[in-house]
Amino acid sequence: MAVLVLITTTSFTIDMHYCGDTLVKMALFKKAKDCGMEMEKPSADEGCSITKKNCCDDKQLSIEGQDELQLTVDKISFKQQVFIATFVYTYINLFEKYNLDINSFIEYKPPLVVRHLYKIDETYLI
Template structure:
């Protein structure tokens, strides 16, 4: 029984962290910069500027450029939807109110029963009457 409780707690924490990371990474934006020298990929950088191959000095002397830079921007979600209780429709509010009222008041505990003979010990048996008379409940 204890094992199930531990597994449930571990799964609960794992899913909570996973969902928090999912929300975090879905809202983060970042850039990927690539530097090509001719058709050869020289460097790829995330969040920073890609290193150049050193051919920029040669390109200043010549008009023709052989290097090119590509910048890929990965946009995160920047508009999150926030809902409040006031935005719900009347039918949904009515259902939630009825559900919560039933859930809260539906599990009332029963009154504690008193056992009148709990402090008395059973009588001492000299002989077992059932075995003596050969009467058994089946």
């Protein structure tokens, strides 16, 4: 619930740099770097000059967060609160650690070796 409140109240800006129709750079909270293909703007002293249209474009998307929060805990019925509590409890207990070191034979000793079978059959690994 706290993460949801944090996300909805935070406002942020996404800055995008397009070169033609393709997205080249994107940045959150700061200005996106350009692709290095920016056109030089002519100075006012040159007089009449012909300039080409710049192929690069910068766009900015601003997402505003909420200023006022409304608590709606009072509107949740008792049955809904019970359902939410049992759902959270069962969901948390789904992910219990499973102990892989369960050995039922750990306290038993292995049988004594009376004869070596490889010597009886005379089979040796060379």
